[in-house]
Amino acid sequence: MDHELKWILDRAIAGDRLEDAEALALFATRDRQVWEIAAAADRVREARAGNKVTWVRNQNINVTNLCVNACGFCGYSKKPGDEGIYFHGRDEIQKKARMAKERQVSEICTVSGLHPDFTAQSYIDVYRWIHEAAPGVHLHASNPMEVAYAARKSGMTTGEVLVAMKEAGLHSMCGTAAEILVDPVRDTICGEKIPTQEWIRIIREAHAMGIRTTATIMYGHCETDADIVAHLAILREIQDETHGFTEFVPLSFIHMNTPIFRAGKARAGATGRQDLLMVAVSRLFLDNFRNIQVSWVKEGIKLAQLGLIAGANDLGGTMFEESISKGAGAVNTDYLDPAEMKRVAEDVGRPLRRRTTLYELV
Numbered sequence: 001m002d003h004e005l006k007w008i009l010d011r012a013i014a015g016d017r018l019e020d021a022e023a024l025a026l027f028a029t030r031d032r033q034v035w036e037i038a039a040a041a042d043r044v045r046e047a048r049a050g051n052k053v054t055w056v057r058n059q060n061i062n063v064t065n066l067c068v069n070a071c072g073f074c075g076y077s078k079k080p081g082d083e084g085i086y087f088h089g090r091d092e093i094q095k096k097a098r099m100a101k102e103r104q105v106s107e108i109c110t111v112s113g114l115h116p117d118f119t120a121q122s123y124i125d126v127y128r129w130i131h132e133a134a135p136g137v138h139l140h141a142s143n144p145m146e147v148a149y150a151a152r153k154s155g156m157t158t159g160e161v162l163v164a165m166k167e168a169g170l171h172s173m174c175g176t177a178a179e180i181l182v183d184p185v186r187d188t189i190c191g192e193k194i195p196t197q198e199w200i201r202i203i204r205e206a207h208a209m210g211i212r213t214t215a216t217i218m219y220g221h222c223e224t225d226a227d228i229v230a231h232l233a234i235l236r237e238i239q240d241e242t243h244g245f246t247e248f249v250p251l252s253f254i255h256m257n258t259p260i261f262r263a264g265k266a267r268a269g270a271t272g273r274q275d276l277l278m279v280a281v282s283r284l285f286l287d288n289f290r291n292i293q294v295s296w297v298k299e300g301i302k303l304a305q306l307g308l309i310a311g312a313n314d315l316g317g318t319m320f321e322e323s324i325s326k327g328a329g330a331v332n333t334d335y336l337d338p339a340e341m342k343r344v345a346e347d348v349g350r351p352l353r354r355r356t357t358l359y360e361l362v
């Protein structure tokens with residue numbers, strides 16, 4: 001192994017915090033030393049998160065695909081007049097929530113387009129309807145973009161929106177809409193989304209209220225390795241302050257039906273090397289995160305399995321219904337049978353255990 005690489009990996013295994021430049025050097029690795037990085041990340045995973053591979057029984061409810069934004073990486077949203085628009089009202093949402101309860105999910109997830117008529121009350125109504133139909137289920141919903149949008153549409157502060165959402169039964173929030181927390185990249189891929197500092201501010205606000213969130217990154221489009229490291233450094237700094245992130249979830253860009261790919265402004269997604277390094281380097285760099293999830297929805301189950309021996313300890317959820325990645329061109333995104341999760345976890349010598357959204361074992 002190369003001297004510099006060995007130095008970096010030994011430091012990470014010993015529990016030392018890696019510098020940005022060291023993470024950058026790891027991301028630049030292109031040859032068989034990728035496996036050395038994955039092996040080091042696997043050792044760190046074992047020490048920090050143990051051997052269990054976890055999963056959560058969850059269901060998505062996408063309320064509407066109408067959206068006032070037009071993010072360049074999104075193949076899901078529709079504009080008024082487009083074909084295939086949907087908007088689910090109370091009856092349909094409660095039907096889906098009841099079905100989720102019958103399937104014994106412990107978590108319902110809602111994220112949707114930013115409907116032109118939505119206000120803070122719209123989100124609150126949806127949360128209440130879900131709780132009426134599926135009492136006891138953990139509601140994992142919204143994200144900083146939706147909070148900012150609800151605040152703007154209702155003349156409220158984001159803090160007031162979060163309080164109202166919490167009172168309506170929001171248990172934890174999605175750390176999506178992060179994409180890449182570097183404004184010039186955001187300008188290219190999602191110029192209408194909240195800027196980096198606003199995302200950070202709302203996440204801190206949520207954590208301060210006891211609303212825990214996930215942390216995500218969407219990579220494999222037009223970002224550089226330096227952008228990825230800058231993003232990871234922001235997440236690590238927030239986690240030092242708040243300890244409010246439950247997990248880190250790398251989301252590999254699904255390019256097929258997206259405007260930025262069609263316009264030649266984005267690569268055709270990450271390569272397998274990049275997907276593996278994303279998991280491994282995150283595990284080594286994010287020394288204050290216990291949980292690193294591999295997304296079978298974005299990566300497919302085979303690459304997700306390799307992520308389990310490259311630093312990841314979690315396979316995410318069963319889903320049951322998924323429209324956002326499917327809209328962008330992903331396949332097999334609707335449901336993953338826990339029996340298949342067990343097969344791939346045990347195939348790499350690890351036990352599979354069910355968890356709640358907040359990582360309590362059940």
Ligand code: SF4
Binds near residue numbers: 074075077
């Ligand atoms: S990513 Fe979200 S905010 Fe952006 S266009 Fe798609 S649905 Fe709308």
